Amino acid sequence: MSVVETDALAKSFADESILRDVELSVEEGEVLAVMGPNGVGKSVLFSAIAGSTRPSSGSVSVFGTDPTDRSDTTSFLLQDALCSDRLTGRENLRYFDQLHPAFTDEAWSIVDRLGLTDDLDKRVEDYSGGMTRKLELAIALAIDVPLYLLDEPTAALDLSTIQEVHQLVRERRDAGRTILLSSHQPMDADLADRLAFVADGQVVATDSPEELFEAVPQVCQTRLSSVSALEDVALAGVTYPADGAVRCFRPPGSPSDEASLPDPVALVDRTTYTDLFTYYTRVVPAMDGGTA
Numbered sequence: 314m315s316v317v318e319t320d321a322l323a324k325s326f327a328d329e330s331i332l333r334d335v336e337l338s339v340e341e342g343e344v345l346a347v348m349g350p351n352g353v354g355k356s357v358l359f360s361a362i363a364g365s366t367r368p369s370s371g372s373v374s375v376f377g378t379d380p381t382d383r384s385d386t387t388s389f390l391l392q393d394a395l396c397s398d399r400l401t402g403r404e405n406l407r408y409f410d411q412l413h414p415a416f417t418d419e420a421w422s423i424v425d426r427l428g429l430t431d432d433l434d435k436r437v438e439d440y441s442g443g444m445t446r447k448l449e450l451a452i453a454l455a456i457d458v459p460l461y462l463l464d465e466p467t468a469a470l471d472l473s474t475i476q477e478v479h480q481l482v483r484e485r486r487d488a489g490r491t492i493l494l495s496s497h498q499p500m501d502a503d504l505a506d507r508l509a510f511v512a513d514g515q516v517v518a519t520d521s522p523e524e525l526f527e528a529v530p531q532v533c534q535t536r537l538s539s540v541s542a543l544e545d546v547a548l549a550g551v552t553y554p555a556d557g558a559v560r561c562f563r564p565p566g567s568p569s570d571e572a573s574l575p576d577p578v579a580l581v582d583r584t585t586y587t588d589l590f591t592y593y594t595r596v597v598p599a600m601d602g603g604t605a
């Protein structure tokens with residue numbers, strides 16, 4: 314069953330088109346990660362799904378109805394501030410405890426798991442970006458509802474906290490909840506049952522990570538100082554930094570041996586999430602048609 318469904322969703326601000334013809338379907342019990350570079354329109358898409366932004370055309374449905382006022386079924390972590398700056402972390406948690414019927418005491422253990430317990434008596438206006446995000450996550454994830462809509466849950470977090478957030482999301486998925494999240498960090502792809510890549514205002518590919526990896530062409534790389542050696546072999550002219558080197562994709566049908574590559578370019582054995590992210594957000598849109 315589809316929990317969230319968008320149909321030909323488009324959004325423009327003044328004359329600027331941000332999203333066009335977005336088709337996205339989120340199935341019950343899955344983690345779907347919407348991946349795309351900064352500024353591509355992920356937050357605009359999430360606001361439309363949350364019902365706080367009206368689409369210019371097309372439609373959104375959440376549990377089969379209009380998304381406005383779905384706080385009984387959906388917990389939101391959006392870019393607009395969830396917490397009050399003037400209150401301490403503890404006061405914010407108590408506020409949600411009193412306000413939201415589905416808020417649970419698990420908030421306190423989530424705060425602990427995210428390493429925020431010692432900062433709960435500081436005002437949120439004195440928090441760092443990462444501390445604020447931890448508090449927002451504790452609030453959003455402590456609300457016991459069937460759907461979590463998390464816009465950039467791992468932004469501004471350090472590596473070990475990101476791993477803990479992944480674990481918290483997996484626990485909810487394993488309990489049958491549905492999670493739609495967005496990210497511009499390739500490592501968040503590791504968390505998802507399915508990925509939807511957004512580029513040029515559209516969803517250019519949606520599938521399981523395994524299927525999406527399958528379609529990625531051969532990757533080759535060279536030293537940063539030898540980037541010009543990639544010019545003649547880079548699919549769609551796209552090169553990108555990864556693992557201390559610079560990489561590109563080989564056009565489909567290229568010979569699979571290294572002998573056909575200019576020196577000092579070598580084939581890469583294992584394709585990573587950075588390769589996957591770059592392929593679907595930069596190379597696919599640059600190729601004809603724009604969809605994979």
Ligand SMILES: Nc1ncnc2c1ncn2[C@@H]1O[C@H](COP(=O)(O)OP(=O)(O)OP(=O)(O)O)[C@@H](O)[C@H]1O
Nearest residue numbers: 326331349350351352353354355356357358465497
């Ligand atoms: N209310 C608004 N009025 C005008 N333009 C807007 C408005 N909201 C968003 N935009 C524009 O829409 C585009 C997409 O913004 P959005 O915040 O959705 O990107 P994003 O993919 O979430 O980026 P990031 O990964 O950096 O958070 C940007 O060019 C932004 O300036």
